[in-house]
Every structure is written in structure tokens, then in C-alpha cells.
Amino acid sequence: MQGKPIAGRGGLFIREHEADVLFFENEARRSGYRLVAGIDEAGRGPLAGPVVAAAVVLPEGCRIRNLTDSKQLTPSEREVLFKEIQRQAVCLAVGISDSTVIDRINILEATRRAMEDAVFHLNPGPDYLLIDAVKIRSTIPQLGIVKGDVRSQSISAASVIAKVTRDRIMDEYHETYPVYNFRRHKGYGTPEHLMKIRIFGPSPIHRKTFRRVREYCADFRR
Template identity: 55%
Template sequence: MKKLTIEEISQTLVNQVEADEEFIQTLKKDERKGVQRILERWEKQQEKEQQLHKKYIEMTSFERSLRTQGFQYIAGIDEAGRGPLAGPVVAAAVILPEDFYLPGIDDSKKLNEQKRDEYFEKITTEALAFGVGIIDAAEIDRINILEAAKKAMLSAIIQLRPNPDYLLIDAVKLDVPYPYEALIKGDARSATIAAASIIAKVTRDRMMIEIDREYPQYNFASNMGYGTAEHLEALKRYGATPYHRKTFAPVKQYL
């Protein structure tokens, strides 16, 4: 049998969906250093994919358990933007199909911007339903941030069609006509909540980028409204914008 070139071996491994054990064993006996480097990289990639698959299975345990109880439309709910000094609080609710698969999904804060955008497109394209609730700074000041976050969540939930029959919510208790479970750190424990987390954060970040165009001196596109040293300095110098939360302590002193 003709000996494959290193490039041919690399392409063969890239195109393999499942490992051909006989081929792998042949490569292990190949004395060429280039072949061994390719094989080592491939084995590391396989290990990484297995770990991501295992974690994804763990993150769907709540959903799988609920489906065995007869629930079909399980919605995950999460919010983004409770801590910043400026901008809205945004919540998302999402119902994923049973066969949805996205290894690597996690709490949106643990993902880089490129991954969040990539996952946002897959989630919003393949979801059975999703909704987004947005509460602006003026309303946050009027009812407080916790109530605003809950209001945003409720707004997102009522947009869902089909209606959910069970809710998995990140750490917040809501007055809703559906059975639900509030999971502490739910965005790292449930794939459905993690999906909602990604929708909420990407939506909010894009809004802050738009607000940045209106008020570039605060650099909202970078700090997303959080109280960075640069943001606080801009507050001190220019005062508060209509997007600032005026009941938040660091903003109050610059009114």
C-alpha cells in the first residue's frame, strides 16, 4: 500500500467523522515526526470534543428529566445587564427543539464575542421560539433593578409561541402561570438557560454599541455600561446621559 504524504494524512483525519482505528494504529507506527505531530493534534482535538459533548449532555439533564415527565415546550430564561451603570436590562426566553445540539454552549460571560455571535445565530435560527424583553434606564430607576429584570423576563416569556409548559429560570422567582424551577447559576447548568443568556447578552451588547455612537465619550461599545475607571472619569467630566441609571450610587453624585 502506497505511503500517504503528511498532507494526505492531515486531510484524511480532518474529514473523518469517526476514527478509523486501523488507520490510527498505522499512524502510530509511522516514524515520521510530522505524522506524529499531526496525530497528537488530532488526539487532543478528539479529547476536547469528547469533553464538550460530555458537558453538553450534563447541561441538558434538567431538560431531559422534564421531558420524561411529559413536558414538551421547556423555556430557558435569563437576563443581561443588572450590574451596569448605563443601558437597559435585557432578558430572553427560548424554547429549543429536543434534538438541538451545541457543544460548547455555556454562560454567555464565559464565551468570547465571536463565539457568542456564532451561537446567537444558531440558537435564534433553530429555536422553536424565543422572545426578548427590554427595560430602559428610566424604568429601572422607577421600579428598581430587580423588578426591572423580572419585568423584562415576563415580557420575553409572553412573546413565546408556542406557549411554554415549563420554565427554567436563572436564579429568579417569577409570578407566572407555568410550573418552573429557579436554578442558581442556571446559565452554567442548563443548556436552555445558557441559550437565553447568549440571546440576552448579544442583544444588549449590540444596543450598547448603538448607544456608543450617540455618546462616544463614554466608550459604551467597550465597557457595555459597566463602571470602569474610564467610564467613571467620563461621568465626572460630562455628567450623566439619558441612558444612565440615576438611582445607582456612582451615577447619583454626578447628576
């Protein structure tokens, strides 16, 4: 059954403060859509490492206890939820844009590309997308939701998958570049991280187009 728009033309951003975290999923299914994917990213702000996006389709009516925006969860809580989402999901996928892509096309476009890659690799493919306040290039109908990572369970699930995946990548980079202590700060601009950049200069995974990295790169070259 072909679905119909659920929030005006073109999947416009909407700001309803619905309490039910399945509100948007249920509205999409009432409109005829069946495979509703939530999409979110982790890692737009850090000075190093990739931006990671995830897309998750959960079964109709599925409720995962304690699931919310990954930033509101502890690392151990995220790990537990990561496994539960994997267990319950109809399908999920991730997309990754590394620091070279970010420097070449900018962080917003790199984020979109990671999201688009995640959606592309979903199997079965979704017929509706719920996205945390971003629009992507896709023929699939989509809805951008302000604060979607706390208002849609599917987006919350994607948030957790993206965050845990990225944290694991940064832990691996810590083994390659231990002087930066990526395991502790995951590439974010903490005072410790900024000090390490100033002392050692940027690593190959630093985002050299980001202002605070550029500033310290200049200091290092002098």
C-alpha cells in the first residue's frame, strides 16, 4: 500500500510536543507506510574522527525500555541498549564519513552522505524516514523532527547505534594514536585534547578545516 504525506508537503519540519515516543511511527503507519526508519548521527562536533550515521527500523509497536537520546545515557547503558536494538530491529545499518571526507565537503554534507549511506544499506529498504532535524537526498518520503532523538523511538535507536559505533572506532584510533587519548574524549575539543594537538600537532584523523584544529596546526608549524 502506498503511503501518503503525514505532515504537509515535502516532509516539513514539525514541532508538536507529543509525549508518546511512537507518535511519529504510528502516524506514518496509519498513513500506509510499513517500514519506518529512524535516522540519526554521532560525531558532528568533534575535532577528530568520523561522523557516523545509523538507520534503524523497529517492529511495529516495539517499545524498548529506557531508550532515549544517546547523549542522555551512560556508556554502559548505551552498550546494553545497543545489543537490545540489534536484537529487536527489523534491520539496521550505519554510514561513515571519515575526516578526509569532512574536510573535503564540510561537516553538514558529510553528515548527509553518512545518513544516505545508512539508508541505502538497509535491507529490507524503508518506505518512510524519520530524521533528527535534517533533510537528506532521497526519493523515500521523509520527515525532519526537531529534537527527534528524544521524541521518536526509532531516531533514539539510531542515535544509540551511531554513538556506540563511533565510540568503538575512536577506541581503535586510540591504539594507533595513543598520545591524543582518544579513548577518553572521543575526539571532542576538551582542554586535554586541545593541549595534545598543540604539543604534537594534528594526527591524520584530525579535521583540519575545523577552526580550533587550524589554529593549533599553525602554532605547531611555527
